Amino acid sequence: MSEPGVVERLRAAGCVFAEEEAELLRAAATGPVELDALVERRVAGLPLEHVVGWADFAGLRIEVDEGVFVPRRRTEFLIGRAVGLARPGAVCVDLCCGSGAAAAVLLASVEGAEVHASDIEPAAVRCARRNVEPRGGRVYEGDLFDPLPPELRGRVDVLVANVPYVPSGDVALLPPEARDHEPLVALDGGADGLDVLRRVAADAVDWLAPGGRLLVETSERQAAAAVTAVTAHGLAAEIVEDEEWYATVLVATRTGRDIPGAAASASR
Template identity: 60%
Template sequence: MPDVGDIASRLRASGSVFAEDEAALLVAEARTPDELESMIGQRVAGLPLEVIVGWAEFCGRRIVVEPGVFVPRRRTEVVVREAVAAGRTGAVVLDLCCGTGAVGAAIHAALGGVELYASDVEPAAVRCACRNLEPLGGLVFEGDLYETLPASLRGRVDLLVVNAPYVPSDAIALMPPEAREHEPHVTLDGGADGVDIQRRVAAGAAEWLAPGGHMLIETSVAQAPLTVDAFREGGLTPEVRRADDVDGTVVIGGHAR
């Protein structure tokens, strides 16, 4: 039987904050002693735990995570909560900058019967999102924001959920190594003030939203005023929502009236 305490000590020495929990998970997921040792070595080297085991827990679901794809964060659960509160069964949902497709999958599970679409510019993310969303009936597109979405979606989207990059370019160097070294910079870099991609999303949102539809964009407390400005510039009426239990912030808004 592997010594979980010894494994935790090795992980802790490499900088792991939750060494005991991670050690227990690696032991549970490894099929052989050699595989366990390989997984420990990868974690000590800084590879994200979720990439090593191949999944992340998000809103109570296991989401497939592949190398080179942004790992779902718990703070993003605030986007799901607010989307579900604003949505309904049968809603048309578009998960933009979808990464693994975790947000769309969680909304589908909570509302049931949604018409689900997703898009990402990263080929690795699209492949991963297909694994998570196609079994749910979702359609995943590869392209820059709205560019490859079917024209039939224009004016039909009830919930436009977005986890666009919002880290200011100069702040990426301050992120934990497992993020800045193992996740594509395109999934992190939001430009000089962190809101460049959000502005582009907001500028095109009104064309895709259905009457009464909502756009929800994850942001930070510090950047929320800039995200709000992006909504207003796109003709949307914004409101900031906060979930302290997951340290998450989202701006939600619909067409200005």
């Protein structure tokens, strides 16, 4: 199939960046027959990342299998903040890890980092293991903190939790690429979109080291409620935003007030 033919088919299917996508599809194909099959899958509505099998995230090539949540470019703002907060040798956890993109970036960017990741979706865990474990991290299958090694309690310096935050009533409004091809558990955050965040916040203090940070992506309209959700469990919270990527991130810190004996030490 000629390059113009690929571009025309992609444009007709509504692909905004048809030329760029055509280049990626041609690079992924071993010949004309496979290229035609890849274009057909993209035209049918599969996310480009599922078609070519990878996503570009923070400078890394992250493998993304079909049925696995595709890492969003705006989430690079979240992981950039996490990397900036992580000292060399930091203990880091990536909850709701999906493909393991955040964990992979932490391993690539933070010298000597100890990185653990978990997800409840078996397909995501299989994918994340290929992205994370060759870089030196560990990936576990299970619900949030449940599968993590118990010895991490009270030792986590940076906790990234890219939880689902789309309100249940808004899932139907998502682009078909996400709505039809990504797992609902990675998208649906409950009635107000904050159900999973509240569960993470309820347990985060037990897992964070003193001064450790929890970082969560949310939306501008949910920011105030997200702050309330974490401060209710003793974490100090701030909202940071990036207008270019339309990204909103909650950064919550375990302060001295929740550390056993802290009050007595402060009064001396």
